[in-house]
Amino acid sequence: PTPRPVGRMEHRKGKPMELLIALVVVVLIAAVLYAVNRDDGSLEAYLQEAGQVNRTALLSLFEPRLALDMAQGLQGEARQLALHQVAPALLRAGEEQAALSALAELRDGYQQSALDNMLEHYLEAQDPHAALSLLERLERPLPESPLLQIPLLLACGQDAQARAQLDTLTQQQEQGTGQSLSGPQNLILAGLQRRLQQPQAALRSLERAWELLAHPEPDTSLPLHDLKAVLAGLAELGEVPRALALARQLPVEEQGQAVLALMEGGQTEA
Secondary structure (H helix, E strand, C coil), X not given: CCCCCCCCCCCCCCCHHHHHHHHHXXXXXXXXXXXXXXXXXXXXXHHHHHHHHHHHHHHHCCCHHHHHHHHCCCCHXXXXXXXXXXXXXXXXXXXXXXXXXXXXXXXXXXXXXXXHHHHHHHHHCCCHHHHHHHHHHHCCCCCCCHHHHHHHHHHCCCHHHHXXXXXXXXXXXXXXXXXXXXXXXXXXXXXXXXXXXXXXXXXXXXXXXXXXXXXXXXXXXXXXXXXXXXXXXXXXXXXXXHHHHHHCCCCHHHCHHHHHHHHHCCCCCX
């Protein structure tokens, strides 16, 4: 299987439970696909390997170095699945050399997925030049994902091409013809639209982000970090009444996040 990057722009500090659930789902799906394609008929061996991959992926969220040790004890497809999760986790923990070593062990499909996740880390940290440096070091082209490609094009000074990509992506999202974006992905899209002077499109992206983020899956907590980012984005656009209206939808005990977002946006009176 060629797994999708975990988080795909969804990895955020302060959201361990949401990320944990998403990670478990991705790993289990990949493990099931792996089992379907096995030809040795060993269900017991599959269950053991799937369990090891799952434990490694979960451990990578909190102790990526230990997760790397566990992944390196696996073989074949199980090792690929595990390292695919561990490489980006190492980078996020500041272990760049270990991350690159793990990335080098991956086959093409897994490697591109893990690489995209690593590029996301740099872009989330507002460091597109580090992302470009990583691509140059690996002799890889720009990623296919528009949400990754657009900020990298801007960093390269290719503003016209970035704007064309953004216009296409915006049109697809508003017409419902492109790939559906998650709440955090809509947040990123809104940031790009604000940067390229498309305030109305950014407003619509922020509203889509809120709709997705404010209704989490059962038994999961509200993604307060991202909801705060929506309110901050609205304040930056001058849409303070809209931000206040959405803030009042939050549980009373969580409205402190709205206060912080507005204060950070200079909206002390609001």
